[in-house]
Amino acid sequence: MTEMSRSLSRQLGLMIDRRGRVSHVIVGDAHQLFIPDLGRHRAGSGRFRGLRLVHTHLRGEGLSRDDLTDLSLLKLDAVIVIQAQVNGMPGFVEVGTIRPGAARGDSEPWNTERRPSIKAWDEDYIAFIEDLESAIGRTSTVKRVPGVEAAIVIAVATGRVDEADASLDELERLADTAGLQVLDRILQRRRRPDHKFVIGKGKLQEVLIRAMQLEVEVLIFDGELSPSQLRNLATDTELKVVDRTQLILDIFSQRAKTREGKLQVELAQLRYRKPRLALMPTAMSRLSGGIGGRGPGETKLEINKRRAGERQTRLEKELKTLSKQRALRRNRRRRVGLPQVAIVGYTNAGKSTMLNRMTHSTVDAEDKLFATLDPTSRRLRFPESREVILTDTVGFIRHLPKDLVHAFKSTLEEVQEADLLVHLIDASSPLIQTHIDAVDKTLAELGADTTPTLRVLNKIDAVDNAHWPEIKAAHNGILVSAQTGDGLDALMLQIERHLFRERASGSLDS
Numbered sequence: 391m392t393e394m395s396r397s398l399s400r401q402l403g404l405m406i407d408r409r410g411r412v413s414h415v416i417v418g419d420a421h422q423l424f425i426p427d428l429g430r431h432r433a434g435s436g437r438f439r440g441l442r443l444v445h446t447h448l449r450g451e452g453l454s455r456d457d458l459t460d461l462s463l464l465k466l467d468a469v470i471v472i473q474a475q476v477n478g479m480p481g482f483v484e485v486g487t488i489r490p491g492a493a494r495g496d497s498e499p500w501n502t503e504r505r506p507s508i509k510a511w512d513e514d515y516i517a518f519i520e521d522l523e524s525a526i527g528r529t530s531t532v533k534r535v536p537g538v539e540a541a542i543v544i545a546v547a548t549g550r551v552d553e554a555d556a557s558l559d560e561l562e563r564l565a566d567t568a569g570l571q572v573l574d575r576i577l578q579r580r581r582r583p584d585h586k587f588v589i590g591k592g593k594l595q596e597v598l599i600r601a602m603q604l605e606v607e608v609l610i611f612d613g614e615l616s617p618s619q620l621r622n623l624a625t626d627t628e629l630k631v632v633d634r635t636q637l638i639l640d641i642f643s644q645r646a647k648t649r650e651g652k653l654q655v656e657l658a659q660l661r662y663r664k665p666r667l668a669l670m671p672t673a674m675s676r677l678s679g680g681i682g683g684r685g686p687g688e689t690k691l692e693i694n695k696r697r698a699g700e701r702q703t704r705l706e707k708e709l710k711t712l713s714k715q716r717a718l719r720r721n722r723r724r725r726v727g728l729p730q731v732a733i734v735g736y737t738n739a740g741k742s743t744m745l746n747r748m749t750h751s752t753v754d755a756e757d758k759l760f761a762t763l764d765p766t767s768r769r770l771r772f773p774e775s776r777e778v779i780l781t782d783t784v785g786f787i788r789h790l791p792k793d794l795v796h797a798f799k800s801t802l803e804e805v806q807e808a809d810l811l812v813h814l815i816d817a818s819s820p821l822i823q824t825h826i827d828a829v830d831k832t833l834a835e836l837g838a839d840t841t842p843t844l845r846v847l848n849k850i851d852a853v854d855n856a857h858w859p860e861i862k863a864a865h866n867g868i869l870v871s872a873q874t875g876d877g878l879d880a881l882m883l884q885i886e887r888h889l890f891r892e893r894a895s896g897s898l899d900s
């Protein structure tokens with residue numbers, strides 16, 4: 391190899407499997423090699439690829455940064471550089487391997503070793519690699535839940551780190567709700583996200599080695615990846631790559647129960663995938679698998695682009711019909727003359743618990759994000775036999791995907807047409823203001839920001855009462871607990887005042 395390399399003045403490389411067979415011969419230029427697509431050969435999680443790269447260098451240089459990048463990105467067994475001396479004879483040899491247990495920041499994630507000659511190597515190479523491979527899995531002390539896909543959540547902080555960190559917490563909860571086990575989190579400070587990989591290439595190597603150690607199958611990125619970022623990441627990491635938007639869509643798809651809910655989610659998924667489908671004809675199987683590949687329409691989403699377009703038109707038509715029916719129901723209620731009150735708020739604020747408490751119903755309420763997708767309406771009775779219709783709605787979240795808002799247009803009409811909104815806020819959350827802002831923003835997008843709104847601070851039972859006055863003053867709302875019922879009488883009074891006395895007397899301050 392060294393002789394030929396010298397006479398061609400080019401680097402030469404061999405990919406060799408563990409039985410010693412050559413799978414690829416690569417001819418580079420004087421400075422580098424371009425490694426072809428290696429296919430999905432053995433690239434299971436927690437394992438190396440079973441291929442080592444042996445190649446020549448011409449200029450006396452040892453392992454280069456590119457060599458070490460290939461090592462971790464391609465999960466090679468080893469990268470071995472043999473110096474081709476001017477006389478064509480082999481010179482020193484340098485070997486790079488992935489280092490078990492080294493993934494957290496400070497040290498390089500690989501080991502390198504230099505020996506004077508290939509003859510200085512008489513260990514059992516295969517035993518060495520196999521030991522290394524099993525040591526990688528052993529460095530993980532985390533207990534895996536069997537049958538559950540494991541994930542690493544990743545975010546880039548371009549502004550305040552504590553905000554990015556809180557957002558990452560939320561991403562972790564979303565992943566948990568989607569049925570994934572989150573084993574690690576990575577936050578990188580950057581001026582702006584990398585246009586190719588979101589995080590820097592060096593950080594990506596660290597993530598990949600970490601993924602190998604923890605036997606992680608899924609990488610979850612906060613925010614929305616551009617179609618090309620998604621393609622780059624999915625192609626280069628060979629892991630399932632999911633962004634926040636897809637995660638939310640997957641949760642919605644797992645949770646949708648009614649026909650309308652299911653159609654809405656499928657439409658949102660189609661819209662999200664359309665531009666990505668175009669870019670990822672081959673990697674599509676990895677992309678469209680979603681998480682665990684569940685949910686309605688999941689198999690239908692494997693269809694090609696043309697059929698996706700047809701399906702989208704069909705869904706839109708069907709949803710229109712359902713939306714008309716919903717409008718009819720709403721008009722009927724309107725004719726009966728009952729005012730409409732919608733409970734809105736950040737996901738998990740306690741909206742369903744509140745509806746249950748106030749109307750003695752048994753809507754699903756759980757400590758999960760997006761427990762409710764389909765709106766439920768119940769009559770709420772006041773003294774003097776007055777009644778209103780109280781509706782529990784789908785929760786909002788920061789960066790609620792546009793496609794989802796669009797697809798849920800008809801259910802969100804319940805919000806748009808309400809006479810009064812009850813904006814329920816989880817007062818026990820450290821992120822009260824962020825939540826309030828996200829809800830206000832979504833309401834504005836829906837054109838519901840001019841609807842009279844009562845701000846209600848819920849879960850007050852979970853807050854030390856020394857802080858009550860301060861919270862009340864800061865966020866200007868009624869303090870309640872949907873769980874214990876505290877403060878609900880006051881809330882009922884406020885609703886009544888808004889809807890009836892105000893109407894009767896023309897004006898009355900809230």
Ligand SMILES: Nc1nc2c(ncn2[C@@H]2O[C@H](COP(=O)(O)OP(=O)(O)OP(=O)(O)O)[C@@H](O)[C@H]2O)c(=O)[nH]1
Pocket residue numbers: 735736737738739740741742743744754755756757758759760761762763784785786848849850851852870871872873874
């Ligand atoms: N401590 C306390 N917990 C509450 C209160 N109200 C609701 N919760 C809990 O908060 C969690 C979420 O309640 P839900 O009623 O499902 O919230 P939601 O706003 O309907 O949530 P989504 O439908 O998922 O958007 C549940 O575990 C409730 O038991 C409250 O007043 N105090």
Ligand SMILES: [Mg+2]
Pocket residue numbers: 741742743754755761762782
């Ligand atoms: Mg709910």
